[in-house]
Amino acid sequence: MKERIAIIGCGLIGDSWAALMTAFGHDVTAWDPSPRMTADFETRVDKARKQVWQVMPGARPATGNLTLAATLEEALANVTWVQENAPEQLGLKQELYAQIETYVSDRVIVASSTSSLTWSELSIGMRHPHRLITAHPFNPPHLMRLVEIYAAQDDMRARSVAFYAGLDRRPVVLHRDAVGHIANRLASALWREAVNIVAEDIADVSAVDAALVHGPGLRWSVMGAHMAYHLGGGEGGMAAYLKHLGPSQERRWQTLGSPKLTPEVCEKLIDGVAVEAAGRSIASLALERDDALIRALRAKTQ
Numbered sequence: 001m002k003e004r005i006a007i008i009g010c011g012l013i014g015d016s017w018a019a020l021m022t023a024f025g026h027d028v029t030a031w032d033p034s035p036r037m038t039a040d041f042e043t044r045v046d047k048a049r050k051q052v053w054q055v056m057p058g059a060r061p062a063t064g065n066l067t068l069a070a071t072l073e074e075a076l077a078n079v080t081w082v083q084e085n086a087p088e089q090l091g092l093k094q095e096l097y098a099q100i101e102t103y104v105s106d107r108v109i110v111a112s113s114t115s116s117l118t119w120s121e122l123s124i125g126m127r128h129p130h131r132l133i134t135a136h137p138f139n140p141p142h143l144m145r146l147v148e149i150y151a152a153q154d155d156m157r158a159r160s161v162a163f164y165a166g167l168d169r170r171p172v173v174l175h176r177d178a179v180g181h182i183a184n185r186l187a188s189a190l191w192r193e194a195v196n197i198v199a200e201d202i203a204d205v206s207a208v209d210a211a212l213v214h215g216p217g218l219r220w221s222v223m224g225a226h227m228a229y230h231l232g233g234g235e236g237g238m239a240a241y242l243k244h245l246g247p248s249q250e251r252r253w254q255t256l257g258s259p260k261l262t263p264e265v266c267e268k269l270i271d272g273v274a275v276e277a278a279g280r281s282i283a284s285l286a287l288e289r290d291d292a293l294i295r296a297l298r299a300k301t302q
């Protein structure tokens with residue numbers, strides 16, 4: 001079903017959602033309080049939409065309309081879906097939902113892109129809390145297929161899964177809301193140890209990143225951690241793996257660190273990525289990432 005979508009907050013994530021949603025034929029009205037962000041919003045969205053087309057399965061639908069609204073009220077007129085991408089501040093988002101609820105009808109879903117705030121916190125004070133869902137994308141949402149969904153009601157959950165699946169995303173549903181959903185909890189657990197390895201001088205930043213990209217990262221792009229260890233048990237699968245190598249996993253867990261982001265550790269990380277970037281700007285690294293993601297996504301669908 002074609003939705004009329006309001007993109008609220010046109011930063012990194014708002015841009016990307018707008019590109020994806022218009023590429024799939026939905027009409028989008030966007031609003032951001034900062035003139036700096038709206039100045040070249042359409043150019044940024046056009047650029048990202050071209051990347052969506054490079055990985056789009058099947059025939060390309062007619063592009064949806066993209067309109068910039070001057071006010072929040074204007075952005076919300078007659079919409080059926082709201083994707084909120086405002087800064088990650090609880091009070092700001094709660095205040096925004098109070099305003100949004102005065103302008104939209106009861107059937108409208110308000111989906112938050114929040115990385116780490118929970119539905120339980122965000123829905124406090126809402127007139128219709130069940131219309132709120134968290135729909136967390138992985139950056140950049142117009143290329144990365146994961147969307148983690150928490151909805152407090154079955155019908156909202158079903159509607160949300162269908163909506164994001166219709167954008168060629170891969171929705172994953174949480175049974176209960178959790179800080180960082182699934183993927184950011186996993187990413188944080190992994191990065192904690194990556195920082196620890198640098199802080200403890202076991203290896204430098206670029207070695208840690210290379211180990212990840214050429215080792216587990218490559219395998220995880222085709223198979224999750226549980227399934228990878230299922231194969232690690234040979235014919236006996238996970239049961240054999242746990243019997244054989246479970247104790248070795250537990251031994252490693254006991255040595256994992258809990259680093260603190262002290263000024264010294266921060267300096268090591270900042271210097272380390274500077275060495276790894278070898279003079280490449282953030283813009284050129286982002287382009288490199290996007291080109292590689294596009295190639296990987298195209299290879300996976302062949």
Ligand SMILES: NC(=O)c1ccc[n+]([C@@H]2O[C@H](COP(=O)([O-])OP(=O)(O)OC[C@H]3O[C@@H](n4cnc5c(N)ncnc54)[C@H](O)[C@@H]3O)[C@@H](O)[C@H]2O)c1
Nearest residue numbers: 009010011012013034037085086087088113114115137139
């Ligand atoms: N950056 C990421 O990697 C990432 C990934 C997934 C989810 N998210 C989530 O997406 C949301 C947006 O993050 P981002 O990285 O796009 O941030 P950003 O800073 O790039 O964009 C936020 C935008 O919100 C606007 N804004 C400020 N006050 C506002 C208000 N009251 N109402 C509406 N908009 C307002 C700002 O002008 C800015 O353009 C956050 O909740 C974040 O947790 C971020």
